[in-house]
Amino acid sequence: xxxxxxxxxxxxxxxxxxxxxxxxxxxxxxxxxxxxxxxxxxxxxxxxxxxxxxxxxxxxxxxxxxxxxxxxxxxxxxxxxxxxxxxxxxxxxxxxxxxxxxxxxxxxxxxxxxxxxxxxxxxxxxxxxxxxxxxxxxxxxxxxxxxxxxxxxxxxxxxxxxxxxxxxxxxxxxxxxxxxxxxxxxxxxxxxxxxxxxxxxxxxxxxxxxxxxxxxxxxxxxxxxxxxxxxxxxxxxxxxxxxxxxxxxxxxxxxxxxxxxxxxxxxxxx
Amino acid sequence: xxxxxxxxxxxxxxxxxxxxxxxxxxxxxxxxxxxxxxxxxxxxxxxxxxxxxxxxxxxxxxxxxxxxxxxxxxxxxxxxxxxxxxxxxxxxxxxxxxxxxxxxxxxxxxxxxxxxxxxxxxxxxxxxxxxxxxxxxxxxxxxxxxxxxxxxxxxxxxxxxxxxxxxxxxxxxxxxxxxxxxxxxxxxxxxxxxxxxxxxxxxxxxxxxxxxxxxxxxxxxxxxxxxxxxxxxxxxxxxxxxxxxxxxxxxxxxxxxxxxxxxxxxxxxx
DNA sequence: GAGTGGTCTAGACCACTGT
DNA sequence: CAGTGGTCTAGACCACTCC
Numbered sequence: 001x002x003x004x005x006x007x008x009x010x011x012x013x014x015x016x017x018x019x020x021x022x023x024x025x026x027x028x029x030x031x032x033x034x035x036x037x038x039x040x041x042x043x044x045x046x047x048x049x050x051x052x053x054x055x056x057x058x059x060x061x062x063x064x065x066x067x068x069x070x071x072x073x074x075x076x077x078x079x080x081x082x083x084x085x086x087x088x089x090x091x092x093x094x095x096x097x098x099x100x101x102x103x104x105x106x107x108x109x110x111x112x113x114x115x116x117x118x119x120x121x122x123x124x125x126x127x128x129x130x131x132x133x134x135x136x137x138x139x140x141x142x143x144x145x146x147x148x149x150x151x152x153x154x155x156x157x158x159x160x161x162x163x164x165x166x167x168x169x170x171x172x173x174x175x176x177x178x179x180x181x182x183x184x185x186x187x188x189x190x191x192x193x194x195x196x197x198x199x200x201x202x203x204x205x206x207x208x209x210x211x212x213x214x215x216x217x218x219x220x221x222x223x224x225x226x227x228x229x230x231x232x233x234x235x236x237x238x239x240x241x242x243x244x245x246x247x248x249x250x251x252x253x254x255x256x257x258x259x260x261x262x263x264x265x266x267x268x269x270x
Numbered sequence: 271x272x273x274x275x276x277x278x279x280x281x282x283x284x285x286x287x288x289x290x291x292x293x294x295x296x297x298x299x300x301x302x303x304x305x306x307x308x309x310x311x312x313x314x315x316x317x318x319x320x321x322x323x324x325x326x327x328x329x330x331x332x333x334x335x336x337x338x339x340x341x342x343x344x345x346x347x348x349x350x351x352x353x354x355x356x357x358x359x360x361x362x363x364x365x366x367x368x369x370x371x372x373x374x375x376x377x378x379x380x381x382x383x384x385x386x387x388x389x390x391x392x393x394x395x396x397x398x399x400x401x402x403x404x405x406x407x408x409x410x411x412x413x414x415x416x417x418x419x420x421x422x423x424x425x426x427x428x429x430x431x432x433x434x435x436x437x438x439x440x441x442x443x444x445x446x447x448x449x450x451x452x453x454x455x456x457x458x459x460x461x462x463x464x465x466x467x468x469x470x471x472x473x474x475x476x477x478x479x480x481x482x483x484x485x486x487x488x489x490x491x492x493x494x495x496x497x498x499x500x501x502x503x504x505x506x507x508x509x510x511x512x513x514x515x516x517x518x519x520x521x522x523x524x525x526x527x528x529x530x531x532x533x534x535x536x537x538x539x540x
Numbered sequence: 541g542a543g544t545g546g547t548c549t550a551g552a553c554c555a556c557t558g559t
Numbered sequence: 560c561a562g563t564g565g566t567c568t569a570g571a572c573c574a575c576t577c578c
Contacts, residue, residue: 017488018487018489021488050320063485086535089537090535097540203540204537205536205537205539206534206537208532208533210530210532211481211503211531211533212531213526214333214499214501214526215333215499216332217288217332218291218328218332219288229484229485230485231483231501233481233483242539256483256501261481262478263356263478263479263481263533264477264479265356265357265360265476265477265478265479266475266536267359267360267363267475267477268360268363269475270367
């Protein structure tokens with residue numbers, strides 16, 4: 001879409017912000033270029049510091065610029081995004097029947113989170129909990145039935161910020177034949193969740209993934225080290241077995257500026 | 271995730287906002303409940319109007335509340351989301367070989383945008399344009415080669431706001447055998463893009479969809495009637511034929527509070 | 541008409557950056 | 560050290576809603 005003009009009805013702060021935004025979109029202001037200072041804007045537009053400030057705020061909330069104490073605001077350079085493709089589901093399945101050394105060759109953070117960085121602090125929490133109404137309905141069990149909850153957290157050791165976060169729910173009765181599946185010290189499990197399910201006789205037939213986006217809270221911004229104007233993407237994944245029964249439900253969240261999702265839909269041939 | 275506490279280092283506005291946010295998450299403040307007024311907050315927290323105002327701003331930017339002139343701010347009720355599932359790709363393909371009356375039974379806005387509302391103003395713009403570098407590379411053509419660009423816009427006739435927007439690019443040389451494909455008055459084409467491609471001998475083998483999210487600009491907020499704190503989701507879709515060549519590239523955007531995406535990944539059986 | 545939130549003024553002080 | 564952006568005060572006026 002082309003740069004758009006600001007209607008005459010817009011407030012002064014919006015006019016200022018859009019003037020700068022159009023300069024960014026046209027390339028007059030390149031990534032990392034310094035923006036006008038608050039005093040500049042006050043002089044140019046004959047406005048108070050509050051209005052100049054608000055204009056800068058708007059641009060930051062749109063994810064277009066960064067700003068910080070003492071440093072001039074700058075046009076935000078788009079960060080590299082990790083790609084997370086739906087084809088890893090089939091790849092994981094293909095590995096299930098391989099001998100353990102081959103399965104173990106792929107790290108858990110790679111299979112479960114699509115991120116393959118080495119120097120990360122990885123932690124897993126297992127517990128048994130009772131299914132609430134939504135979860136019970138999804139998993140075709142009774143409300144209050146026992147489910148294994150697994151929480152996977154990956155953090156950058158230097159900053160302590162999250163790199164990845166996800167939680168997974170599996171009905172206890174489906175997997176209780178294999179007690180190792182309740183032991184978090186077995187993580188990272190070679191071959192991932194699909195191999196774990198295979199040890200109790202479950203073959204997956206498909207994954208159904210729901211994708212949505214929302215803004216992070218201020219607390220999430222801190223925990224993830226997210227800048228203003230960056231949405232969170234949430235993926236709810238249902239793992240469906242070959243009898244069309246949902247055997248696992250998981251939720252994953254991540255900042256939209258760090259990950260891009262790819263989904264491949266294969267069509268049957270004529 | 272559980273409600274989190276505000277660190278002591280947070281600014282006053284953030285503390286106020288988080289105090290309210292936690293009340294919302296705990297259910298102390300139900301959807302549509304009125305929030306404390308600016309004067310309330312000034313009195314309770316002994317702060318200036320600017321700080322009270324900023325706290326409300328933060329919550330609006332997080333998409334948690336709505337506010338407007340003369341009306342008290344309220345906890346935002348989650349709107350209904352339209353579901354847009356990847357299975358419609360196969361369904362569309364299955365319809366291609368049907369006789370025209372059956373194909374025409376499904377509206378274009380339904381097939382292309384996943385939205386099936388009747389009273390919408392639908393408009394299509396066709397033009398021939400030259401491929402830029404990115405597009406040329408994706409479509410395996412030379413930069414500057416002619417491509418058919420089609421823009422689909424759906425608007426609510428009362429407000430004039432967008433309901434759906436997408437653009438599509440197809441290399442001219444792939445489809446020039448059928449001149450009807452360059453005539454926008456043929457829209458809505460019964461059977462959609464897959465049938466159009468079939469008229470020039472192209473069968474699709476898969477779709478590759480990249481999903482990302484970002485904040486809307488102030489102009490997009492106006493054009494779509496989007497409230498603060500609602501991200502835009504962007505889907506770039508590559509239509510791949512049975513020889514693994516990309517024959518069409520399309521971009522779709524929509525507000526994250528109105529649409530939810532579903533992707534189904536089928537796995538091959540053991 | 542009273543009360544709400546939206547916008548704005550005209551300052552102040554602070555933390556931090558870069559030179 | 561000067562200059563930046565971050566936070567905040569203490570107001571003002573306006574448009575709008577609801578009673």
